[in-house]
Amino acid sequence: MRGIAKVVLALVALALVIYIVPRGVRAIGGATNVTPAASETFTPINGSIAVTAGNIYEFNLTTTDKTYRWVGLWGNITGTINLRAASNDFYTWSFGTITADSVLYATTDPTGVDPTNFNITNNTHLDQADTAYGYAGTVTDRIENTYTSSGTFQSPSMETGITVNTTTLQSATWTNYFLRKTNGNIATTNDIVWAVEINPNQAAFDGTTYADYEILLPENEEVGDGEGVVTTYYLWLELN
Incomplete structure (x- = not known):
């Protein structure tokens, strides 16, 4: 049985808006507000050692710390394709399971996305993205x-593909893509689009729930920088 759609957030709640990008059409479809489900996280556990004066101890450490630079979203997608006027439907097509290879986009830019304008990315653009999100070039994550x-x-x-930076999540099911909105340099977070191809009804990261997507998004909660500032991502869906 497919699980209930969830949103996994680290430290803050995201304001989410989801849109549909009609195939081959640049105009953006209707918007639906999405209410995130309960977030999940973990609390790192401290280690300890009992010591006695006069002794020298070899004490090798392994740590699992919590990131404050990323959030994860995952869940299922259902919806409709509508032929409609401003407020009245002429005809509606419903889909209970989204088609594979549809694409979910996330960006902090509320003005929308146009896949035909996406451009290649490389390590130079990753450095620019770190700067845009306020991450130093020395931090591990x-x-x-x-x-x-x-x-x-x-x-x-898109008529042809482009070469971009990618990452594969721990579930090994969903590849995430790092895209530039245009062919210019990345100056702000609005110049970036994060994307994942939909792969319906697959085992999610927890190994028990089934989901259609997982996507990893930057969110800066660094002390003295982004701490306490909510990030709003706008989600756009391009159906296959």
């Missing part, structure tokens, strides 16, 4: 250290 692979991205409305 920066963007450059996360999108360490490359691959071809081609959405349903």
Whole structure:
């Protein structure tokens, strides 16, 4: 049985809006507000050692710490395709299971996305993205250290694919893509689009629930920088 759609958030709640990008059409479809489900996280456990004066101890450590630079979203997608006027439907097509290779996009830019304008990315653009999100080039979980692979991205409305930076999540099912909105340099987070190809009804990261997507998104909660500032991502869906 398919599980209930969830949103996994680290430290803050995201304001989410989801849109549909009609295939081959640049105009954006209707918007639906999405209410996130309960977030999940973990609390790191401290280790200890009992010591006695006069002794020298070899004490090798392994740590599992919690990131404050990323959030994860995952869940299922259902919806409709509508032929409609401003407020009245002429005809509605419902889908209970979304088609494979549809694409979910996330960006902090509320003005929308146009897949035909997407451009290649490389390590220079990853450095620019780290700067845009306020991440130093020395932190372990920066963007450059996360999108360490490359691959071809081609959405349903793109005639040819482009080479971009990618990362594969722990579930090994969903590849995430790092995209530029245009051919310019990345100056702000609005210049970036994060994407994942939909793979319906697959085992999610927890190993028990089934989901249609998982996507990893930057969210800066660094002390003295982004701490306490809510990030709003706008989600756009391009159906295959």
